[in-house]
Amino acid sequence: MRNHPGSGARGRWMLRTVGVLTAGALAGGALAGCSAKNQVPSIGYAVDAVPLSYNGGSTLGANGGAAAVFSRVLTGFFYTGPDGQQVADTDYGTAKQVPGDVQTIQYRLSPEGAYSDGVPTSCDDLVLEWAARSGRFTKPGPGGGQVPMFDAASTAGYRDIEKVECQSGSKDATVVFRPGRHFLPWQTLFSAASLLPAHIIAQATGVPNIVSAVQSADPVVMGKLAQFWNTGWNLTPGKVDTKLFPSSGPYRIDSYSDSDGLVLVKNDKWWGLAPRTPRIVVWPKNTDMKKKMSDKAIGVVDIGAGSVKDLDLSGFSVNQVPGRGAEQLTLSTSGVFASADTRRAFGLCVPRKALFDKLGHPGFDQKSGLGSGPLNSRITQADSLYYGPSSGAGNKYAGGDTAGAQQALSSAGVSNPTVRVGYRAPDDRRAQTVAMIADACRAAGITVVDAGSPTFVPTQLGAGVDAALGGTAGAPGPAGSLSGIAAAAALYTGQGLNFGHYGNGRYDAIVDQLAADDNSTNVLNLRAEAENLLWNEMPTIPLFNTPRTIAFGNGMQSGIVNPTEAGAGWNMDRWVLRR
Template identity: 70%
Template sequence: MKQDQTGLRRAGVALVAGALAAGALAGCSSKNQVPSIGYGVDAVIASYNGSSTLGANSGAAAVFSRVLTGFFYTGPDGQPVADTDVGTAKEVPGDVQTIQYRLSPDGTYSDGIPTSCDDLVLTWAARSGRFTKAGPGGPVPLFDAASTDGYRDIERVDCQPGSKDATVVFRPGKHYTQWKTLFNASEVMPAHVIATQVKIPNVVAPVQTGDQPTLEKVADFWNNGWKLTPGKLDPTLLPSSGPYRIDSFGDKDGLVLVKNEKWWGNQPRTPRIVVWDRHSGLKAKVSDKSIGVLDVGAGSLGDVGLGGFQQQNLPGRGVEQLTLATGGVFGSLDARRAFALCVPRQGLFDKFGHPGYDVKLGLGAGLLNSRTVQQDSVYYQSISGAGDKYKGGDATASQAASSSGLQNQTVRIGYVQPDERRAAMVAAIADACKASGITVIDAGAPDFTAAQLSDGKVDAVLGGTAGMPGPSGTLAATDAIAALRTGAGLNFGHYGNGRYDAIADQLAAEDNSVTVLNLLNEQENLLWSDMPSIPLFAAPRTIGFGDGMENGIASPTRAGAGWNMDRWVLKR
């Protein structure tokens, strides 16, 4: 992975300090390199496909960014960084936005099949929202994509099957300023696997011709064929385009990543990484020294001994928030507003929002009053006032609950267990809302998924950006924006507002700061009025690198500490 040094410098003093601390004790020549490093992360390993709703929401980017590579990866400050081992992407001047992609001539999957522009065509087809089928209420997407942002503005992807070159042409009048977030690590899937499974020469032809029966088969595999179940892996379906490949996945042995012999870039420094996810008993794994790198929500493991780690707590790019249903008890706008009044946002921040650090300005400084604009943005202070009336503990909360019909109702809050911090937060919300006559139920469970909000099994999700249970967020806030867009896979609360969608579209193409500020102000007022979610604070992360670790750089983003796992060296 060739790193963009300018981008890495933006990671900030805290992150660099973490890297130095992690490597400070690693220089002793008498120590031996450990051949396998355990990586504990509170993602949920559920799908290989990070472009799907399931993959994106469960945390594929934190696990597979160095297994399934892209033209860009998420750097430690949440910024897109070019991965020139994979290829190059260049914007071509002209009236219509056009990006020229060129894959490395040496690029080869771990099964020996060359990387090709077929993979980009598949990614675009799946995420464009263009391909649909008949549903009970009208057309529904064929592909269960996490979001279509950026991709739906692409008119076509010019590609000769098997070629290393692709030209991406956007629709006339459309411009996507965050184009470097497209075709990203963990999101570009191997098209040749689907071609083999569906028994077609390639996926490009049915996409270009609109062959509906074939596209339905392609979509069915894309949606379901890459789900991951411990002990039930078919390695032929999981070829790697990065420095690591999947070797095995089991309840007892974790997800084992090993060196990909076909990788053409800089070879991984450690030949074996074992990923332990949220369901692996992370607290016990820390105690028995199975873990050399830990990346979890601050306080989620409770009283865990991190002796032998260089540890830091820091604010993340993810938004700790309550995502609300727009049906059931929250079917009424007044009910959502009433609940927001009783949620003790200030109290939650004071107790849970800045553990072990006190930021005066920027990311992590106080309550987060926006769902899509981060606190270190130049626009934040000018647009964040709309949320000030919802600090919690408002004397009008009881009256609002009564008039909205929420009084004497039950609100079920779901989250992925185990998570001691979120359990305590739910308890604090329940205690605060009692006075308003609102009963709050802890609906956390080990098998909880954000999709249960869509299914009406809970009324709210407590999680990070887009309801993610573990690492979340980027500098561009693409997931946060998509999670509020009508019909998006990550929009688990089924919120829909055409004006929000239009503002998001305009912001995606706008570079005039005055216009951006005006649009953001309108957007914030709209979202605080509609209340599809309740932002709380920048999600705090605990990131620890074992003593003797080299090249450990904290990344409180959706890519997690594993963003550069191929550079890790642990000496003991």
């Protein structure tokens, strides 16, 4: 077997991680298993993501958990590791920052890199990603003004890029940022589950050269590209044309159906270390998990703790851990919540402390950091040194302040409002959450209705639903990272992940400055200002770090807990299950 530098680096990093984790509960099934047992050829991976699009850079794909499902199908220069950090994937290519006044990153794709259909990876893929997520390509909106052509989940970082220097078909690209702009978390760009095959969109739209098309910026041509980018990679069970979904990773899509799940199989064109198990079946949130468990069709479980009532996990190594995603209510800024006073009223009656005590830390008791109490910040991780000093404004919203809620409703001129809370059902913990909120807010004259549905998506906010209950950026499943890009984008004006359509120019300016400033005093002051502003305007109500249940079947090797947006499947190509 050839030695691939990227696979070696990834493997060494994994071994270091396992060495640390085995000292505590997070080892999961990492070292379990006995070589005398037979290796199973297919592993079922149950995750509460809802795969809606192959395109993890789109609003639909990001909210559908593409990072948890496709990180080892569509690889990139970086992926999200178990601690929420960005880790270089040198199998895909290398990226390095070049010294100079203008921020410049040099990218070099692996010379061996090719999609599963045989077409080489190239810098065209980076140009497509930048064009789609830069925000610079717009069209007339239905109500006047301009709106983005591309339905990007977030433009963070990409909007600061001036140009991507690329000769079509080349393995090299130079990304040059705008003068005066700097993006500290640049490793979040061009990452796993977001870099798409430009040759597919070229074939589908009849645009032969994506690089030339982006450079010429012809609105008709860009409109064609945007239309396919937005919807051409959507995933509908039973209707997946695999020719449109070539892989750049160890696995490729083989099929997708409600009955058989999302089937990933070994990609024979993968140039790195071959996956240790040739077949992974992803069972998404709408799966009858209890039946699949009884059928022994599942070897890995990664779901919200308590989301499946009375789930029998005997025969598994079970880890109950706080996630890096924020369990929260995202509020519409129209309808019943058009007024900040009404949103504050709701925030005052939501029993955040009681919710955390009952639902926020099942199976673990953290004294500090993640999962140690009600979450008081939307954009700062609870284990950050900045968290305590910047998030004090949330302390007045422990919940149950009936008088304060009534006063805020009076200020808004609103009486007896009804709040419909949507979430992706079935989800027992979230159903309990809504019930507890309804009980607590009834005394303030606020009626809370459970609007959970198996087809709920947070784009329904403001159209039949007033609040969305989910993780960071409304995600139903795995969410969160150290960089907090999705968390910040979810409240930034005009972003795809901003489902409540909140907008505040000062907040936007703070986010932009935080992305460029690493002075600790400035960072602390900016984060505190942001949270003071957000607690006053209440576009979301953070509850607690979403607790995750991550379990590996007995006999699993290299199962490593990753309570972030990447989920347990972040290293599925290393899994081995012996029975």
